[in-house]
Amino acid sequence: MRTSDPIPDSVLDDVRSFARTPTIAWIRRGAVALLGVIVLAGLTGILGVYSMTVHASGGGYELDLEYPRIARPGLNVPWNLTVRKSGGFTEPVVIAVESDYFDMFESQGWTPEPSAEASDADRTYMTLDPPPGDTLTLGFDAYVQPSSQTGASGSVSVHEDGSDVVTAYFTTWLVP
Template sequence: MSVLVAADLLSLLGVRTSTEAASAHGYSLTVHYPSVARAGLDTPWQVTVSHRGGFGKQLTLGVTGDYFNIFETQGFHPNPSDETRDGNTLYLTFTSPPGETFVVDFDAYIQPASQQGRYATVSVIDGGSPVASVDIHTRLLP
């Protein structure tokens, strides 16, 4: 018990974040996410996409659909203009910003009942196919 109390006092049981990045087909994708978290804690989740020349009319991100099941959410900022999901992937379509960089935040915390972490692939979708992808994993502590 004293080991757990000491670990908590040293903030060893709190949220830890990681960043994964990939570049392909002119896109640069960076995902900042909770790599370790506990139920009830706020967690950062942010995706940044850059593309020389901008994005056209819209930008679509694909995320493994069940990844977000561990979160209680306040929503995406900005909100997607469209969302859809097939058997495996949640597709989030955003109105493209001016310029060559897009940033979206997911305002969330880990659900109190969540006990198992999740793996996900986050991808930039262009022409219906993933063009830049990263794999992420959020582990949950008791």
């Protein structure tokens, strides 16, 4: 600053004003509103893991599947199948699942471990020893791979004598 320059009344005297068009103002307001919606969604837990249970019955079996309806990459998710057969199980049970559905998961394993597994181009067939009683449970310990960006649909069936006896369908959505 030269000595001949007048002393400013405020430190803001040399701050230039800029022209704000109505379009820019509405874009800025929209961006702030969108950010607010995302923050509120995160605070309420909407962007977390939500599980759902589907039920199917047929051929003397009842299926209940708890699965991740909405999930996020990197989070653990539930996938628990309960199969009931009135009168109990006398033969091994074959569970057929769509293989592509499980591509989005990082698997820690099945509980219990199948006694045998086979697959074709679309599905994986797991043979489980008959449990005591009339209820079989199968759990899949997994989390969504961090690189997964989209969800998937799938199905799980009890497979007997070359055909599906009962099938449950499900879809998992992934959010950022």
